[in-house]
Amino acid sequence: MKFVAVSSCPTGIAHTYMAAEALEQAGKAAGHEVHVETQGAAGSVPLDPALIAEADGVIYAADLDVQGKERFAGKPITDVGVKKAVHDAPGVIAQAVAAVEAARAAGTAPAAGAAPVPVAVTPARTVGVGHRIRQYLMTGVSYMIPFVAAGGILIAIGFLIATVAWPSNGAIEVTKVVDGTNGAAFAKWIADGFSFTSGQSWAVLLFWIGKWAFAFLVPALSAYIAYGIADRPGIVPGMVGGFAAGLVGAGFLGGIVTGFLGGFLALWISRWKVPKGVRGVMPVVVIPLLSVAVVGVLTALVIGPPMKALNDGLSSWLSSLSGGSAVLLGVILGLMMCFDLGGPLNKVAYVFATTGLANAASTSAAPAKVMAAVMAAGMVPPLAVALATAVRPALWTENERESGKSAWLLGLSFISEGAIPFAAADPLRMIPSFMLGGAVTGGLVMAFGSGQLAPHGGIWVLALISKPLLFLLALVVGTVVSALAVMAMKRLGQGSDAEIADEAVTRPTVARAA
Incomplete structure (x- = not known):
């Protein structure tokens, strides 16, 4: 049979592409042809309409709403989550084959190559309210992350240059040169004060470009939560609500609230039954006008004040952390x-x-230390399996050993998902081992006081991390602890290495999907 599929995950990074590769390989192994469209963070290349027309069935391996569903109308559809495709791709292929055969037996499936008809052949899976809310929230997070990554790394680079450009206190001086939030003042500085040969000028410029990107963090989060709920009509009230939340000091918690408010409000208004003459202006005038007005008023008067108090309290609590409480926070974040x-x-x-x-304001601030702890802990799982497969290769299948080699790069790049194939194949032994190492690393980073302003990058942004040697020490200790736990758990209740390897060969594995 021929299948077309769409894969997507909340962040649009690892799971999206792992599911695609797993489906393609499982299809090939079963003698079927599978073509996958990945709707990920890097965008997507739509499936060729000819492939869709020739397909016997469709697979949705998606945790987000599939874009362009109308293309697949009339085809038998198998709707599963992205993790199902990663963990059990052969099972998904078998399910898709059964759906096609059932549709053919019922006489509802068009022949391959025939024009699709607007008939719902297979009902979509039932998704609970909690899962839907998670989908909406993770949609916002997936669109927010690029703003965070670009802005945070540019701010960190600006601070790094500032430490060289100013003999002392560069992290403070870079913020004093010009107010980047004042357009007139910044334009005057560019005209009169910027020098292409000055390190100070470049430090200030990169710092403020990063701050501008960061300014979109809450609006993007809010806008795309609303987008996940109401599609395009939700973007405007979500964006304005997020901007207002940031303006009144409600922070990202306020942005989450305005995202849900704007999305559900826009969805409700878009479903109004209105005269034909009004339908044309609904999406461009009525929906944005009413939804923005309501969300703006509620954010300023109702949502803003309590969320500001909560946000201020959270910031104050973070700033007050020291000693054992800081270490405990690092341990908790490492476990998460x-x-x-x-x-x-x-x-x-x-x-x-x-x-x-x-x-x-600098790498010594409490939020910077929290970021360092989170990033270091997130690097531990893939590094731990990479180390474990290298030290005790007899415990692993050939596919797992090969995946272990690629996990080195994934771990060093802060891509926690590199350990998913191992966790999926053996969750009861792998996940506790990962959590142990992550807790150790998170706690140590907080104890050492290492901080960073770059929100991503792993080992490649080490130059932007304060106390880099202590950061590396925490990472190495946590990785070794986790790897030892992984190997010990693999041996727990087992016999010799050869017997464990035999058990590994018979165990279903998706490691190659990485």
């Missing part, structure tokens, strides 16, 4: 980062760290 490897709990910890960076 390593529990679901790119899933909701991991992303909660990551968003908590990145949104705090907006209030960090």
Whole structure:
């Protein structure tokens, strides 16, 4: 049979492409042809309409709403989550084959190559309210992350240059040269004060470009939560609501609230039954006018004040952390980062760290230390499996050993998802081992006081991290602890290395999907 598929995950990075490769390989192994469209963070290349027309069935391996569903009308559809495709691609292929055969038996599936008809052949999977809310939230996070990454790294580079350009206190001096939020003042500085040969000038310019990118963090989060709920009509009220939330001091918590408010409000208005003459102006006038007005008023008068108090309290608590309380926070964040490897709990910890960076003036600030702890802990799982497969190769299948080699680069680049194939194949032994190492690393980073303003990059942004040697020490210790735990758990209740290897060969594995 021939299948077309769409894969997508909340962040549009690792799971999206792992699912695509797993489906293609599982299809080939079963004698079928599978073509996958990845709707990820790097955008997507739509499937050739000819491939869709020739396909016997369609597979949705998606945690987000599939874009362009109308292209597949009339085809038998198998709708699963992205993790199902990563963990059990052969099972998904078998399910898709069964759906096609059932549709043919019922006489509802068009022949391959025939024009699709607007008939819903297979019902989509039932998604609960909690899962939907998670989808909406993670849609916002996925669109927010590029703003965080670009802005945070540019701010960190600006600070790095400033430490060289100013003999002392460069991190403070770079913020005093000009107010980048004042357009007239900044334009005057560019005209009269900027020098192409001055390190100070470049430090100030890069710092403020990063701050501008960071300024879109809450509006982007809010806008794309609303987009996930209401599609395009949700973007405007979500964007304005997020901007207002930032303006009144409600922070990212306020942005989450305005995103849901703007999205559901726009969705409700878009479903109004109106006369034909009004339909044309609904999306360009009525929906944005009403939704922006309501969201703006509620943000200023109702949402803003309590969210500002909560945001201020959170910032104050972070700033007050020291000693054992700081270490405990690092341990908790390390556990969260390593529990679901790119899933909701991991992303909660990551968003908590990145949104705090907006209030960090230097790498010695509490939010910068939190960011360093989160990033170091997130690097541990793939590095731990890479080390374990290198030290005790007899414990692993050939595919797992090969995946272990690629996990070195993924771990060093702060891509926690590199350990997912191992966690998926053996969760009860792998996940606790990862969490142990992540907790050790997170706690040590906080104890050492290492900080960073770059929200991503892993080992490649080491120059932007304060106390880099202590940061590396924490990472190495946590990785070794986790790798030892992985190997010990693999041996727990087992026999010799050869017997464990035999068990590994018979165990279903998706390691090659990485």
